[in-house]
Amino acid sequence: MTLTPEVTAALDTAAxxxxxxxxLLCLTAAIGLVRFRDVTARLHAATKPQVLGLLLICVAIALSLRSWPVVAFLLPVVLMQLATAPLSAHMIGRQAYRNGTIDDSSLIVDDLAASKRTPPAAGG
Known part of the structure; x- marks a missing residue:
């Protein structure tokens, strides 16, 4: 299928x-990692804008190259990013909570308060 020059120009502009x-989203994520003070704000900056920025860049690459093999290559990249970013943020946040580096007064609900009373190796 041949695209008209107008459609090609529109796709290139969209890309x-x-x-x-x-x-810009990836840049704001990097600036947020450097500028924010607490762990929870840094986790927010490291996951949400960075993942959305990567998703937009991958869509732009697919639009620009207009090739199904490129889309097939980019799809696992996006899926892996969507799968690993929340998991790593959860693990970092949980470890920061255990280390006591999260300010307890900033928490609205503390679902892990019972785990502070019991040592991690005690099985409770």
Missing amino acids: LILILIGA
Whole structure:
């Protein structure tokens, strides 16, 4: 299927805009990691804008190259990012809670308060 020059120009413009927005989101994630003070804010900066930025960049690459093998290559990249970012953020947040580096006064609900009373190796 041959695309008209107008459609090609529109797809290239959309890809350019998506890459710029994705790059700005990744930049804000990096700035947030450096500038935020507490662990929970840094986790938010490390996961949400960075994952969305990568997703937008991958969509832009797929639009720009217009090839099914490229889409087949980018799909596992996006799925792995969507699967691992929340998991790693959860593990880092849980470890920060255990270490006591999260300010307890900033927590609205503390579902892990019982785990502070029992040592991790005690089985409770």
